[in-house]
Amino acid sequence: MNExxxxxxxxxxxxxxxxxDPQWEPxxxxxxxxxxxxxxxxxxxxxxxxxxxGVRIIPAPCTGKIEMEHILEAFERGVDGILVVxxxxxxxxxxxGNLRARKRTERVCEVLDEIGLGGGRLxxxxxxxxxxxxxxxxxxxxxxTARALGPNPLKSKQNESAGDI
Amino acid sequence: xxxxxPKSITELKSIISGHxxxxxxGCGTCVTVCLAGGEREVSIAAYSVRMARRxxxxxxxxxxxxxxxxxxxxxxxxxxxxxxxxxxxxxFGCGAGVQAIAERFPDKPVYAGLNTQFLGVLEExxxxxxxxxxxxxCMLAHFGGICPVTxxxxxxxxxxxxxxxxxxxxxxxxxPCAWQLIxxxxxxxxxLEKLEAIVPPKDWSTxxxxxxxxxxxxEHKV
Numbered sequence: 001m002n003e004x005x006x007x008x009x010x011x012x013x014x015x016x017x018x019x020x021d022p023q024w025e026p027x028x029x030x031x032x033x034x035x036x037x038x039x040x041x042x043x044x045x046x047x048x049x050x051x052x053x054g055v056r057i058i059p060a061p062c063t064g065k066i067e068m069e070h071i072l073e074a075f076e077r078g079v080d081g082i083l084v085v086x087x088x089x090x091x092x093x094x095x096x097g098n099l100r101a102r103k104r105t106e107r108v109c110e111v112l113d114e115i116g117l118g119g120g121r122l123x124x125x126x127x128x129x130x131x132x133x134x135x136x137x138x139x140x141x142x143x144x145t146a147r148a149l150g151p152n153p154l155k156s157k158q159n160e161s162a163g164d165i
Numbered sequence: 166x167x168x169x170x171p172k173s174i175t176e177l178k179s180i181i182s183g184h185x186x187x188x189x190x191g192c193g194t195c196v197t198v199c200l201a202g203g204e205r206e207v208s209i210a211a212y213s214v215r216m217a218r219r220x221x222x223x224x225x226x227x228x229x230x231x232x233x234x235x236x237x238x239x240x241x242x243x244x245x246x247x248x249x250x251x252x253x254x255x256x257f258g259c260g261a262g263v264q265a266i267a268e269r270f271p272d273k274p275v276y277a278g279l280n281t282q283f284l285g286v287l288e289e290x291x292x293x294x295x296x297x298x299x300x301x302x303c304m305l306a307h308f309g310g311i312c313p314v315t316x317x318x319x320x321x322x323x324x325x326x327x328x329x330x331x332x333x334x335x336x337x338x339x340x341p342c343a344w345q346l347i348x349x350x351x352x353x354x355x356x357l358e359k360l361e362a363i364v365p366p367k368d369w370s371t372x373x374x375x376x377x378x379x380x381x382x383x384e385h386k387v
Contacts, residue, residue, distance in 0.1 A: 072213060154216060
């Protein structure tokens with residue numbers, strides 16, 4: 001997971017204040033459980049259901065394996081929104097990984113609100129592997145939310161470091 | 166083990182507001198087990214504070230390291246090199262760890278990243294309860310292994326107060342009455358007669374009310 005997360009650099013294409021830019025497309029990460037959401041995403045592809053190209057799917061062995069650090073690191077790198085997609089409650093292959101993931105996701109939402117980035121940028125949903133259209137609908141919902149919130153303000157500051165102060 | 170809880174990101178941010186290079190030091194012992202100051206928690210705090218400071222256009226460079234134990238000089242040595250490159254250290258150890266690091270680096274500000282709570286045990290996933298207050302004169306042998314000094318809100322040594330309701334403490338209905346626990350325990354182990362003995366007033370001179378304490382074991386001293 002860490003390696004996958006580290007590969008994500010973000011396009012860095014937008015700057016603050018460009019929320020009104022019609023060309024701006026939010027960059028969304030979708031952490032998808034391999035037992036459900038990842039299959040749902042694959043099914044959406046097979047069914048030719050379209051969704052914007054700014055969405056990056058990251059497969060996970062279980063949403064319970066997604067640590068809070070993974071989500072925070074992605075936001076620090078500038079993604080505009082993150083969707084954590086796990087199995088339906090009661091349907092986790094590892095019994096309760098999705099339930100744990102929900103608690104962690106809620107905690108990260110609190111942190112994002114506390115630091116001023118906005119907890120709305122992160123959402124967890126539960127789907128089964130056959131729910132392709134619901135998966136795409138959730139992606140569109142997240143895109144809509146991210147558009148309303150505007151670009152991640154950390155994106156424009158990616159090159160900032162204490163050394164630049 | 167020592168149980169601690171994390172400080173809020175807002176408080177951490179405020180504590181290091183005057184610094185641009187900070188070391189977040191975790192501890193791999195008690196506070197790792199109680200999910201407060203281990204490698205993972207330090208990492209979460211570092212990401213959060215770093216993002217918060219960047220959003221305020223006042224970025225901070227945070228280095229992270231988690232050592233085996235912050236309360237022993239032998240392990241604190243590992244902090245020497247990273248500490249030399251920062252303006253301040255935030256220790257995610259217990260209060261003892263924070264002070265041990267502060268003594269080791271006298272010219273460096275050292276701040277606490279956690280609120281140290283008590284000596285306790287894990288009851289269930291993510292729930293810890295206090296069991297011992299370290300009074301320095303353990304009386305557990307009299308009470309079937311259940312400490313009224315710590316677990317009775319009134320610290321009564323000779324029976325319950327009469328305020329308990331359905332085996333729960335009148336101070337907090339979530340808390341079991343320590344004396345009910347003691348009675349049940351002594352009954353189960355066939356030592357109910359111990360309740361007939363009058364326990365004299367406790368000697369509190371061994372507790373921290375007398376100031377910071379010191380333990381010296383001559384047989385091990387070199």
